[in-house]
Amino acid sequence: MIQVQPTRRAICxxxxxxxxxGAAREEVDAAYERLIATFEEDNFMDAPQEWVQAQxxxxxxxxxxxxxxxxxxxxxxxxxxxxxxxxxxxxxxGQMLVAAGVITLEQLEEAxxxxxxxxxxxxxxxxxxxxxxxxxxxxxxxxxxxxKLPPDSPYLIGQRLIGLGLVTEDMVRxxxxxxxxxxxxxxxxxxxxxxxxxxxxxxxx
Numbered sequence: 063m064i065q066v067q068p069t070r071r072a073i074c075x076x077x078x079x080x081x082x083x084g085a086a087r088e089e090v091d092a093a094y095e096r097l098i099a100t101f102e103e104d105n106f107m108d109a110p111q112e113w114v115q116a117q118x119x120x121x122x123x124x125x126x127x128x129x130x131x132x133x134x135x136x137x138x139x140x141x142x143x144x145x146x147x148x149x150x151x152x153x154x155x156g157q158m159l160v161a162a163g164v165i166t167l168e169q170l171e172e173a174x175x176x177x178x179x180x181x182x183x184x185x186x187x188x189x190x191x192x193x194x195x196x197x198x199x200x201x202x203x204x205x206x207x208x209x210k211l212p213p214d215s216p217y218l219i220g221q222r223l224i225g226l227g228l229v230t231e232d233m234v235r236x237x238x239x240x241x242x243x244x245x246x247x248x249x250x251x252x253x254x255x256x257x258x259x260x261x262x263x264x265x266x267x
Contacts, residue, residue: 073225
């Protein structure tokens, strides 16, 4: 099972609770109580992945609620961030390769780790490891600029899952690339790839 690392990008605490930014305190309290009850340890004892992700979500919910209660909206600039109209975000090379099934997420993470010491482009590292060919590298680099993904939004389910500590941003972007061809819901792709427990997703949506 992949160990999800905490996200480096701040996710709006209201988003984590499934609320609009600046929701009334009554809504915040109700959402918090419902989610805490949902993710109690005893509700997810059937599988290790479910249990671990339930604990991740529980802690993230506690933290989000604490931030809201102890602060005010001015303390959460991430809640007010809006993507520019028409903005698109192309996927990274590694995300495209994982989405296409050329490499695994684990292989991508290993290659990214090597970059810190080798100071080489990711594609060259993957090629030197015999994970991709020069022809594949050229083809994916050519297609990279042609893929337009929707901009990040704190109200998308993907951002909420990141904020809950259940998936990484790479996982979400990989799923978005795959979604272009499969047309499957984002959550379903994450479940099918084994990155998100089905019962956890169902508890959220």
